[in-house]
Amino acid sequence: MKVAxxxxxxxxxxxxxxxxxxxxxxxxxxxxxxxxGLWNYKDDVRPGQGSVMKSTVC
Structure with missing residues (x-):
């Protein structure tokens, strides 16, 4: 069975x-x-897309 x-x-x-x-x-x-997802830090987050704080990443 296929699942999305x-x-x-x-x-x-x-x-x-x-x-x-x-x-x-x-x-x-x-x-x-x-x-x-949210746990992947990015400097250039698009509007409507979340991200953790830079200090969360090791």
Missing amino acids: IIGAGASGLTAIKCCLDEGLVPTCYERSEDLG
Whole structure:
């Protein structure tokens, strides 16, 4: 069975893993080029898109 996952942040990546464990075929849709969602810090955040504070990243 095919499953759509919206977003490749913490929840999306976990959902992909769970789908694979259950034998499902996940397809993930992410609007940015990187994984991590809000936890992926960016200096140039687009309007309507969130990001953690720079000091959160090691």
